[in-house]
Amino acid sequence: MKSNTKRKLTKSNNRVFAGVLGGIAEYLNWNANVLRVLFLVLMIPSHGLAVLIYLLLMTIMPSKPGNAGFFEQVRNASQDGESPRRSRSSGRKEIHNVREEDEPRHHE
Template sequence: MKTKTNRKLTKSNDRVFAGVLGGIAEYLQWNPTVLRVLFVLLTIASHGAGLLIYLLLMTIMPSRPEKAGFFEQMRQAGQTGSTQAAREPKGRKAIHNVHEEDEPRHQD
């Protein structure tokens, strides 16, 4: 008999797209590949309703805090403010006194 542990349903780092199915497979202690195949078959059988469910779960399932996924990193970047985005990276040099022309000069 399996013992109950305090498991939390989170997105997995074993991901193909967003880690939703990998996280569900880890929570249920299933093989992620089997769950992905079942998901594709059920999505085809339901005429695409699985995609809506996947998108919903992708937005509401939390990522693991130690290794946040792409969407979680974007969410965290938006919360830190625009001060980091406005700064130039170290070692970047700015070019000054550059003259641009709209059209090249033609000599006849």
């Protein structure tokens, strides 16, 4: 029985690495662990082609709304003009309740 709602292929929150296989499993209504085992089995005869396909899907598959993946976070940070590693604070820290003292002098 088909439903009228359109399903969209997105990365999943059920992720081991990037959520690609979890997202495909959700789209196909399969168990994600079964798909992961199938991926590992197919990786051997494909001589690594499966890994390249996975990396390609990792970069082009969107994350679910409200769940920004790694590439979306980097893309959003670069659009804001910030480095992805920098926080949005002013960068300066204030220290309160500190008493400064000179080091004691030793007379010889």
